[in-house]
Amino acid sequence: MKIFLFLLRYIHTIIMANKLLLLGDEAIALGALDAGLSGIYAYPGTPSTEITEYVQNSETAKEKNIHCSWSTNEKTAMEAALGMSYAGKRAMVCMKHVGLNVAADPFINSAITGANGGLIVVSADDPSMHSSQNEQDSRFYGKFAMVPILEPSNQQEAYDMVRYGFDFSEKYQIPVLLRITTRMAHSRSGVVRGECREQNTLHLPTDLRQFVLLPAIARKRYIKLLESHQRFIEESETSQFNMYHEGPDKSMGILVAGIALNYLMENFPDRVVPYPFLKIGQYPMPRQMVEKLVEECDEVLILEEGYPVIEELIRGYIPGKKKIRGRFDGTIPRTGELNPNILAVALGLPNTKGLSIPDLMVGRPPQLCSGCPHIDSYLALNEVLEALPKGRVFSDIGCYTLGALKPYEAINSCVDMGASITMAKGAADAGFVPSVAVIGDSTFTHSGITGLLDAVNDKSPVTVIILDNATTAMTGGQDSAGTGRIEGICKGVGVEEAHIRVIRPLKKYHAENVIIMREELNYNGVSVIIPRRECIVSVDKRMRIKFKTKQ
Amino acid sequence: MKKDIILAGVGGQGIISIASVIGYAALQEKMFLKQSEVHGMSVRGGDVMSNLRISHHEIASDLIPFGQADLIISVEPLESLRYLEYLSPDTGWLVTNLTPFNNMQHYPDIEKVMAEINKLPRHVALDADKLAKEAGSAKSANIVILGAASPFLGLPFEKFEDAIRFIFRSKEKSVIEKNLEALKLGRDFADKNI
Numbered sequence: 001m002k003i004f005l006f007l008l009r010y011i012h013t014i015i016m017a018n019k020l021l022l023l024g025d026e027a028i029a030l031g032a033l034d035a036g037l038s039g040i041y042a043y044p045g046t047p048s049t050e051i052t053e054y055v056q057n058s059e060t061a062k063e064k065n066i067h068c069s070w071s072t073n074e075k076t077a078m079e080a081a082l083g084m085s086y087a088g089k090r091a092m093v094c095m096k097h098v099g100l101n102v103a104a105d106p107f108i109n110s111a112i113t114g115a116n117g118g119l120i121v122v123s124a125d126d127p128s129m130h131s132s133q134n135e136q137d138s139r140f141y142g143k144f145a146m147v148p149i150l151e152p153s154n155q156q157e158a159y160d161m162v163r164y165g166f167d168f169s170e171k172y173q174i175p176v177l178l179r180i181t182t183r184m185a186h187s188r189s190g191v192v193r194g195e196c197r198e199q200n201t202l203h204l205p206t207d208l209r210q211f212v213l214l215p216a217i218a219r220k221r222y223i224k225l226l227e228s229h230q231r232f233i234e235e236s237e238t239s240q241f242n243m244y245h246e247g248p249d250k251s252m253g254i255l256v257a258g259i260a261l262n263y264l265m266e267n268f269p270d271r272v273v274p275y276p277f278l279k280i281g282q283y284p285m286p287r288q289m290v291e292k293l294v295e296e297c298d299e300v301l302i303l304e305e306g307y308p309v310i311e312e313l314i315r316g317y318i319p320g321k322k323k324i325r326g327r328f329d330g331t332i333p334r335t336g337e338l339n340p341n342i343l344a345v346a347l348g349l350p351n352t353k354g355l356s357i358p359d360l361m362v363g364r365p366p367q368l369c370s371g372c373p374h375i376d377s378y379l380a381l382n383e384v385l386e387a388l389p390k391g392r393v394f395s396d397i398g399c400y401t402l403g404a405l406k407p408y409e410a411i412n413s414c415v416d417m418g419a420s421i422t423m424a425k426g427a428a429d430a431g432f433v434p435s436v437a438v439i440g441d442s443t444f445t446h447s448g449i450t451g452l453l454d455a456v457n458d459k460s461p462v463t464v465i466i467l468d469n470a471t472t473a474m475t476g477g478q479d480s481a482g483t484g485r486i487e488g489i490c491k492g493v494g495v496e497e498a499h500i501r502v503i504r505p506l507k508k509y510h511a512e513n514v515i516i517m518r519e520e521l522n523y524n525g526v527s528v529i530i531p532r533r534e535c536i537v538s539v540d541k542r543m544r545i546k547f548k549t550k551q
Numbered sequence: 552m553k554k555d556i557i558l559a560g561v562g563g564q565g566i567i568s569i570a571s572v573i574g575y576a577a578l579q580e581k582m583f584l585k586q587s588e589v590h591g592m593s594v595r596g597g598d599v600m601s602n603l604r605i606s607h608h609e610i611a612s613d614l615i616p617f618g619q620a621d622l623i624i625s626v627e628p629l630e631s632l633r634y635l636e637y638l639s640p641d642t643g644w645l646v647t648n649l650t651p652f653n654n655m656q657h658y659p660d661i662e663k664v665m666a667e668i669n670k671l672p673r674h675v676a677l678d679a680d681k682l683a684k685e686a687g688s689a690k691s692a693n694i695v696i697l698g699a700a701s702p703f704l705g706l707p708f709e710k711f712e713d714a715i716r717f718i719f720r721s722k723e724k725s726v727i728e729k730n731l732e733a734l735k736l737g738r739d740f741a742d743k744n745i
């Protein structure tokens with residue numbers, strides 16, 4: 001079997017003419033494996049999920065005993081990675097952009113403690129919100145924490161930046177933020193691999209108080225961080241990822257970051273840009289290079305994916321002499337992803353146009369799979385709530401959020417992971433009773449348990465419906481941290497056993513389920529209902545694997 | 552040679568497999584490739600699309616500019632029209648399946664959808680589901696569509712056959728054969744109808 005796998009990989013490499021065809025996410029994962037990774041810590045989230053999955057599926061990770069199982073949430077992931085770094089080994093944390101909100105506390109503080117073994121935090125932004133609640137820009141967090149940020153413009157850079165990032169992290173004892181966007185994460189192109197190197201051996205920080213952020217120590221560490229920041233700027237000036245390109249036409253200078261570089265180049269078919277441009281792939285910004293560009297050119301166009309982070313920095317508050325163009329002055333749309341056409345317009349080049357979309361076109365929104373257990377839960381809940389005024393179901397993030405759409409229209413909120421229980425509690429505190437929370441099993445273990453404890457302590461009249469489909473379905477069916485233990489957790493938190501009700505979300509039990517839901521909604525205290533049936537996509541996947549191994 | 556291709560369909564219809572087959576064939580020819588796809592929400596029966604670019608020269612953008620696509624390949628008729636703004640108005644071809652996938656509240660009148668497809672100067676529209684069944688594999692409608700698109704991809708037909716043999720290499724022999732047949736039925740249709 002092993003030989004077969006080896007051969008396959010061998011053939012694979014040859015056909016790609018020494019290049020592997022990889023998603024940006026996969027390039028990051030392979031980059032980490034080849035650079036001597038000891039552990040990857042993550043909670044799934046589009047578009048970052050495939051990084052961890054690549055490591056989980058890799059033979060190398062198995063052979064070398066690299067940690068790669070899912071964490072309960074992004075905060076636990078960040079902290080575990082910091083612990084691995086403390087112990088001297090290389091660790092990577094991966095999350096989608098909103099995950100960094102959850103991990104913000106350890107992330108910001110890890111800049112003060114610093115790292116020991118190389119530590120990289122990957123945060124995947126989602127401009128245009130292809131599958132997210134917002135389009136926040138992780139570079140703000142990097143700047144806030146004052147850590148270096150790497151931002152690849154293609155899959156090869158994504159691969160190379162991981163090794164560079166680990167080295168940088170170890171050299172300066174600082175966590176490094178690797179920022180990608182959806183297009184980088186989910187686009188494939190050729191990658192040439194570098195050498196594979198060994199993992200670090202266990203070695204503790206030389207100063208065993210480095211990670212003790214008592215005020216007296218933290219003040220010193222903070223000053224050290226501020227001093228290091230100067231070094232980071234110097235590194236940015238000479239980094240292979242920041243490049244100044246001369247150009248004869250000084251009427252405009254271009255500052256271009258990350259994947260925007262590809263859209264810029266697309267607009268010059270011979271790949272020669274007539275204007276001077278500065279390509280940014282490493283932050284903090286290389287100050288001297290920026291000054292050169294601003295001095296040399298009549299105006300500056302800023303092309304960056306996400307928020308106008310660089311633009312805000314360059315503009316400042318006091319109007320300068322130079323005209324600066326970007327998202328603030330409307331040269332580039334204020335929201336959403338970039339594309340080659342947006343850049344063509346910004347560059348004053350002719351815009352290309354295709355055919356027009358016929359008027360009959362309608363959207364095809366995603367929806368719950370037919371046979372999905374959540375459907376039966378919502379049908380029962382809707383029936384119970386029919387007689388009451390609408391607007392009392394607080395929900396959360398997962399496949400079940402699609403219950404907001406027609407034909408169910410069963411939920412009234414989706415804010416951040418875990419907010420269903422706490423919002424229902426707050427509304428109940430305000431006197432809005434009955435108040436219902438609907439949360440998925442993975443979301444519950446991610447951030448729901450603490451909120452349930454609040455509700456129990458206050459004896460709030462809320463009914464919490466934990467949709468247990470035994471998986472993290474929305475992001476592709478990863479393991480769910482509390483599978484098989486949801487009742488136990490609720491009991492442990494202090495929910496009365498008589499008010500923890502497990503039901504089967506199936507058509508044939510509909511009448512029975514309606515009765516149970518009604519009983520618990522009428523209970524004046526915390527009750528939990530657990531509709532339990534495995535996600536059908538995950539059943540299907542399990543069956544296929546079983547069938548395959550039988551063969 | 553350079554081809555910019557939009558692949559369109561509904562989550563689960565196999566557009567990524569089409570991309571893999573074309574991608575493999577292109578890499579065999581030592582071409583460069585960039586392919587961008589959207590994962591996540593869209594897999595739950597929503598619309599999905601992928602930008603596939605193959606070229607003998609290095610490719611810059613992961614996204615195809617509007618009006619530059621040489622080809623739209625769609626596994627579903629309504630979806631074939633969703634990305635028309637990418638299609639080159641002068642040279643672009645549209646290859647689409649005729650079997651609608653109706654999982655929506657208000658799917659437009661199929662006659663009107665057909666009328667819009669027929670308005671296009673360069674298109675191939677076929678009942679890929681029917682041809683796939685003829686090939687003995689109802690699930691291979693995507694491969695039928697690929698066959699119908701193969702004359703516009705700038706690569707010899709055998710390259711796609713080789714690619715199918717490679718991509719499905721771990722499957723039973725009969726599966727490979729049915730897919731090769733599906734590919735051929737699509738190609739024959741296109742050859743007769745262009």
Ligand SMILES: Cc1ncc(C[n+]2csc(CCOP(=O)(O)OP(=O)(O)O)c2C)c(N)n1
Pocket residue numbers: 043044045046074096098099102397398399400417439440441442443444467469471472473474475480
């Ligand atoms: C902080 C944060 N991390 C990750 C995500 C991505 N995410 C959205 S839904 C979801 C999974 C939800 O799983 P579960 O609660 O079990 O519901 P299911 O999809 O299985 O119905 C994840 C990981 C997110 N939106 N926010």
Ligand code: SF4
Pocket residue numbers: 367368369371372373374399469473474535536537538595
């Ligand atoms: S993937 Fe699973 S949980 Fe999500 S909609 Fe489909 S059946 Fe339901």
